[in-house]
Amino acid sequence: MPSYTISRHPEGITLNRREYILDENDELMLFDTADKAMDYLSEHMDLPSRDVSELEDYNILIEKEG
Secondary structure (H helix, E strand, O other), X not given: OOOEEEXXXXXXXXXXXXXXXXXXXXXXXXXXXXXXXXHHHHHHOOOOOOOHHHHHHHOOEEEEOO
8 A cells, every 4th residue: 555755845955855744653654645645734734735746836745655
C-alpha cells in the first residue's frame, strides 16, 4: 500500500533539507492516499488550494514515499 508524506523546504529554499510532518512520537507521519494527506492539512491550516500540484507553489509537498 502506498504511503504519502507532507513536507516543505524551510524558508522556501530548495537547497534546505525538507521538514516533514511528524506524529506525537516524532516519527514520520504517513497517509494512505494524497487525499488523506490533503484532508489532514485542511484540518490544521488554511490552504490556498485543494490541488496537490498547486500546493507546490506554496512550498507544501505531498509525495508518495519511496
